[in-house]
Amino acid sequence: MKELVIISGKGGTGKTLISASFISLMKDAIGADCDVDTPNLHLLLKPSVISEEKYYGPKVALLNKSKCTLCGKCMEEDLCRFHAIGKGEFPVFNSFYCRGCGVCIVICPEKAIDLVEREAGKIYTGKTEKNFIVYGQLEPAQLGSGKMVVQIKNKARNMALEKGLELVIIDSSAGLGCTVIASLSNCNCALIVTEPTLSAISDLLRIIELTEYFNIPSFICINKCGINQVNEKKIIDFAREKEIKIIEKIPFYKDFAINNTGEIPVISCPESELSQKIINTWKKMLSLI
Amino acid sequence: MIISIASGKGGTGKTTIATSLALSIEHGQFLDCDVEEPNAHLFLKPEKEKVETVSVTVPEVDMNLCTHCGECGKICQFKAIVSVKKSLLLFPQLCHSCGGCIKACPSGAIKEVEREIGIIESGRVKDIEFHHGILNIGEAKSPPLIKALKKKINNSNTVIIDSPPGTSCPVITSVRGSDYVILVTEPTPFGLNDLILAVEMVKTLLIPSGIIINRSDIGDREVFLYCERENIPILMEIPNNREVAEGYSKGKTLVETLPELKEKFRELFKNIKRS
Numbered sequence: 001m002k003e004l005v006i007i008s009g010k011g012g013t014g015k016t017l018i019s020a021s022f023i024s025l026m027k028d029a030i031g032a033d034c035d036v037d038t039p040n041l042h043l044l045l046k047p048s049v050i051s052e053e054k055y056y057g058p059k060v061a062l063l064n065k066s067k068c069t070l071c072g073k074c075m076e077e078d079l080c081r082f083h084a085i086g087k088g089e090f091p092v093f094n095s096f097y098c099r100g101c102g103v104c105i106v107i108c109p110e111k112a113i114d115l116v117e118r119e120a121g122k123i124y125t126g127k128t129e130k131n132f133i134v135y136g137q138l139e140p141a142q143l144g145s146g147k148m149v150v151q152i153k154n155k156a157r158n159m160a161l162e163k164g165l166e167l168v169i170i171d172s173s174a175g176l177g178c179t180v181i182a183s184l185s186n187c188n189c190a191l192i193v194t195e196p197t198l199s200a201i202s203d204l205l206r207i208i209e210l211t212e213y214f215n216i217p218s219f220i221c222i223n224k225c226g227i228n229q230v231n232e233k234k235i236i237d238f239a240r241e242k243e244i245k246i247i248e249k250i251p252f253y254k255d256f257a258i259n260n261t262g263e264i265p266v267i268s269c270p271e272s273e274l275s276q277k278i279i280n281t282w283k284k285m286l287s288l289i
Numbered sequence: 290m291i292i293s294i295a296s297g298k299g300g301t302g303k304t305t306i307a308t309s310l311a312l313s314i315e316h317g318q319f320l321d322c323d324v325e326e327p328n329a330h331l332f333l334k335p336e337k338e339k340v341e342t343v344s345v346t347v348p349e350v351d352m353n354l355c356t357h358c359g360e361c362g363k364i365c366q367f368k369a370i371v372s373v374k375k376s377l378l379l380f381p382q383l384c385h386s387c388g389g390c391i392k393a394c395p396s397g398a399i400k401e402v403e404r405e406i407g408i409i410e411s412g413r414v415k416d417i418e419f420h421h422g423i424l425n426i427g428e429a430k431s432p433p434l435i436k437a438l439k440k441k442i443n444n445s446n447t448v449i450i451d452s453p454p455g456t457s458c459p460v461i462t463s464v465r466g467s468d469y470v471i472l473v474t475e476p477t478p479f480g481l482n483d484l485i486l487a488v489e490m491v492k493t494l495l496i497p498s499g500i501i502i503n504r505s506d507i508g509d510r511e512v513f514l515y516c517e518r519e520n521i522p523i524l525m526e527i528p529n530n531r532e533v534a535e536g537y538s539k540g541k542t543l544v545e546t547l548p549e550l551k552e553k554f555r556e557l558f559k560n561i562k563r564s
Contacts, residue, residue, distance in 0.1 A: 009326050011299010011454045016479070037455035038297040038483040059366070081387050096461070096494075101387030102366050115366070140456040140490035146429065174299035174454050175325035178429040197538040199304065199328040206326060209426040228538035258507045258529065262478035 001160050002289050003153075003168045005034075005187040007211075009203030011174035013193045014223040014250075019171035020044035021266045021278045022285070023131055028165050032156035033135035034183040035173035036121070036148045042135050044264050047126025055136060055151065057120030057144030059100040061085075061093050067112035074104040074113065096141070120144055123152060125159070132159060146178035153182070167289070176210045184211065189289055190218040191247075196231035204235065208242060219245050219288060221281055224252040247288070248281040250274070290562060291448040293467040295491075297483030299454035301473045302503035302527075307451035308332040309543040310471075311417055313554035317447030319414075321421035322463035324407060324434045329451050331540045335412035335419035343422070343437040344403035347381040348390050354398035361390035361399060382429060407434045411441070418446075432462040439466070447558075456490040464491070469561050470498040471524065477508035481515060488521065497564065504529040524557050 006019045016033075020041055023031040033041035061084070068090055074080070075091050084097035085104060095118065105113045121138040134156040136148050156168045172183035184190065190211050194204045204220075211218040220239050225232055232249070239246050253274045256265065266275045294307040304321075308329055311319045321329040348361070348370060355377065362372035369384035370377065381404050391399045407424040422438040424431050431453070439462075442448050452463040464470055470491045474484040484500070491498045500516055505526035516523050527533075527543070527550075536546040544551045 037457050040479045043478050099385050101389050103387050103389040140486045141493040143458050145457045177325045177431045181429050198331045198540040203326040213427040260477045260508050
């Protein structure tokens with residue numbers, strides 16, 4: 001079983017469209033949407049949900065007021081480094097700030113504080129005509145997106161092993177911190193979707209440093225080609241220098257951008273030039289995994 | 290007054306709006322809080338004046354004093370310090386700098402040392418004071434760097450914050466404390482889906498917000514209907530424009546390509562201030 005992750009650094013370059021296209025071109029693959037803040041893969045693949053489970057984020061401290069003797073130890077300056085305990089009639093525990101470190105629990109002489117689990121979202125398994133996808137929705141303004149990504153990946157991996165499937169396709173979020181690192185870890189290879197803009201190039205250089213840091217072989221697909229040829233050449237030169245293969249250049253299709261209403265072109269209009277380019281990208285990618 | 294520019298979805302135009310708003314107001318502070326992938330400097334091109342490193346504290350253990358009692362491993366919720374028989378394993382990248390292990394150690398064997406996680410670069414663009422953070426590659430947690438960056442805020446200034454995408458930790462850390470959040474979206478099913486999540490986030494944080502619809506003539510009308518239904522003000526609509534996209538690809542800001550928008554941004558700023 002292999003794992004392919006689609007990343008970009010910059011948002012809006014086309015990760016989810018590529019992921020959704022790849023998944024719909026497979027039968028027997030599992031898709032995992034690892035953008036848990038703003039998942040979009042299911043909007044394209046439109047799966048029917050076959051199971052959902054609760055997701056618990058990092059634990060948070062909770063005060064049992066009946067045990068609290070107002071000694072004030074937990075409210076002392078510098079005790080809580082996250083400033084999650086405010087002063088009030090009783091100590092005020094702010095669950096948005098709390099990281100669940102447990103320092104207040106140790107300091108409390110009355111054992112009045114506990115770490116409790118907090119429901120912070122849901123993880124779904126969905127079925128499309130040919131495939132399965134696993135995706136999650138972290139509640140807005142909650143913590144613990146990295147932990148949720150790990151759980152989604154584990155679930156997708158276990159499903160693939162159980163069903164004897166060959167490939168898990170992972171749609172990562174933008175950026176290169178916690179959730180992206182969690183999406184990348186242990187993958188067999190990464191496809192980086194970029195575009196010929198200065199922002200995307202700047203982000204590409206950093207995301208390549210990240211894949212190198214984690215020793216993950218990577219490939220590049222340049223999307224929206226034609227808007228800036230100087231930048232296209234910059235990407236090509238940089239890829240050559242880094243010995244990273246550019247597997248496809250997908251032109252910018254104005255009509256597609258304007259009429260973007262949530263269809264997957266390889267399904268809704270497989271004969272179009274855009275679809276043919278994506279299908280080619282997929283064939284090349286498949287031979288390289 | 291602190292105004293944050295955020296969006297659930299990436300690539301909707303946060304940096305485009307943030308940089309153009311700053312260039313229209315022509316003064317104050319600009320903070321690029323997308324420390325994972327900072328881009329605003331590509332457009333504002335500030336003259337770099339200062340670079341500082343940002344560190345977090347992590348434990349260091351004096352093995353001569355350690356009695357292997359295991360208390361440090363017991364308190365650590367993040368598995369950053371693990372006590373096994375006669376040795377201690379430290380995983381500094383997992384550490385949240387809570388200081389629990391130091392308080393738990395009965396023999397005073399643990400002290401805190403600094404570990405670098407990134408840098409802050411500062412400079413100026415005309416009358417705008419510019420700061421951005423750059424997270425070290427391989428570093429998972431951006432909030433400590435974002436917090437350090439936000440210490441640059443001088444409350445008597447107008448402050449524009451360019452936030453990272455999403456709706457969790459890095460974004461919350463960036464927008465918390467703002468007086469107003471501008472959410473940038475595009476009128477597609479993806480833009481709408483992520484806008485709804487971003488609106489929920491700012492509501493949870495109790496910050497007033499308004500929407501800018503970028504590439505307003507693509508996709509469908511659902512975002513407009515949503516804003517109307519939910520009574521969320523649409524602050525500005527920016528039509529899709531090839532010239533703007535080409536300019537963007539070269540690091541040209543929106544108001545450089547379309548200078549007539551400066552007045553609109555100033556008007557928008559005045560309205561936000563009044564509200």
